[in-house]
Amino acid sequence: MKKGGKRFEIACYKNKVVSWRNKVEKDIDEVLQTHTVFNNVSKGQVAKRDDLVSAFGTEDQTEICKTILSKGELQISERERQSQLESLFRDISTIVADKCVNPDTKRPYTVGMIERAMKDVHYAVKPTRSAKQQSLDVIRLLKDHMPLERARMRLKLVLPVKEARKVREKIVGLLASVEQEDWRPQLEIVCLIDPGRFREIDEIVRGDTKGSGIVEVLNLKDVEEGDETLQ
Numbered sequence: 001m002k003k004g005g006k007r008f009e010i011a012c013y014k015n016k017v018v019s020w021r022n023k024v025e026k027d028i029d030e031v032l033q034t035h036t037v038f039n040n041v042s043k044g045q046v047a048k049r050d051d052l053v054s055a056f057g058t059e060d061q062t063e064i065c066k067t068i069l070s071k072g073e074l075q076i077s078e079r080e081r082q083s084q085l086e087s088l089f090r091d092i093s094t095i096v097a098d099k100c101v102n103p104d105t106k107r108p109y110t111v112g113m114i115e116r117a118m119k120d121v122h123y124a125v126k127p128t129r130s131a132k133q134q135s136l137d138v139i140r141l142l143k144d145h146m147p148l149e150r151a152r153m154r155l156k157l158v159l160p161v162k163e164a165r166k167v168r169e170k171i172v173g174l175l176a177s178v179e180q181e182d183w184r185p186q187l188e189i190v191c192l193i194d195p196g197r198f199r200e201i202d203e204i205v206r207g208d209t210k211g212s213g214i215v216e217v218l219n220l221k222d223v224e225e226g227d228e229t230l231q
Contacts, residue, residue, distance in 0.1 A: 001072035004055035009041045010034075010065050010072070017074055018084075022130040028062070031069065035062050084127060091131035093118060096138050099195075103149040117142050152176050152192040157205060158214035159187040167208045171201050190218070 001008050011033040019025035037052060039045045049059050056064045076084070093114040101108050121141055126134060142148050159167050164187035172178075174197045180190040193201060205213040 001068045004051070006047075006051050006055055007039060008047055008052075008055065008064070008068060008072075009038045009075075010068050011036075011038070011041045012069065014074065014076055014080070017069065018127070020069055021128060024130075028066065028069075032065055035065055037061050037064050037068070081127075085125050088125050088127065088131055088134075089115070089118070092125065092134050092138055095131055095135040096142070099135070099150055100139060100148050101151045102147045104147050108151070109148075114138075114142075117146055121145055150195055153195050153198060153217060154179075154219040155189075155191055155193055155198075155201070156214075156216040156218050157187075157189040157191065157201075158216070159189075159205065160209055160212050161186050163209045163213070167205060167213065170204050170208065174201055 012031050013033065016025055016031040020028070020031045025031060037047045039047050039051075052061070052064060053059050056067060058064065090111070093111050097109050097111045097114045100114075118138060123138060123141060139148065139150065157171070161183075164183070168187065168189070174193065175189075176192045176194055178189060178191045180188070182188045202215045205215050
C-alpha cells in the first residue's frame with residue numbers, strides 16, 4: 001500500500017488473503033507470516049515507527065497489517081492472477097448452475113452452459129468479491145438473456161387450527177404456488193417458494209403460533225430429472 005508518500009508491505013499467505021477479505025478466514029495469524037510492516041519485504045527493510053504513525057495514525061502494527069490486508073494491492077504474478085480468475089469464474093458458474101433452472105422446463109443447466117452464457121454477456125470476474133456474492137449478480141444478468149430463475153423450495157407447513165387462518169393470510173402472498181391444502185384436523189399446506197422467502201415464512205409461522213407451527217423442507221430444489229439442453 002502506498003500512503004503518505006511511502007510504500008508499505010506485509011508478508012502474508014496469498015491463498016488466505018481472499019478468504020480474509022471475504023470474511024471466511026477470521027484468524028489473522030493464518031493469513032500473516034509476521035505482524036511486522038515493511039518498506040520492502042524481499043529485502044527485509046522494516047518500516048520506521050515515525051512513518052507508520054504519520055501514514056496510519058498508529059504504531060500498532062497488527063492494526064496496520066489489517067488495514068493493508070483489507071485495502072492493499074495483492075502482489076501476485078500474472079499467471080497466478082489468471083489462474084485465480086479462472087477458478088473464481090468456475091466457482092461462480094457452479095453456484096448458478098446449482099441454484100437455478102429453466103423456468104419453462106424446470107430442468108437445471110449444466111455448469112458448461114452457464115459458463116458459455118457468462119462469456120456471451122462478457123461477465124468480468126471481480127477478484128475482491130466472493131463467488132457467492134457474484135453468483136447473485138450473474139443470475140440477475142443472465143435473466144435478460146436466457147430463461148433462468150432460482151429453483152424453488154418445496155415446503156410443508158402445519159398450522160394449528162386456532163392460528164391457521166391468520167397465519168395463512170400473512171404467508172399466502174409469499175408463496176410461489178400452493179400444491180396441496182388440507183384443513184383436517186389442522187391446516188397442512190404443501191407449497192413452492194422462492195428460497196429468499198424461507199426465513200420470513202419460517203419466522204411468521206413459528207412466531208404467530210408460539211412455536212407450535214411446523215415448517216418442513218420437502219425439497220431444497222424443485223427440478224425435473226436430467227439437464228437442460230440448448231438447441
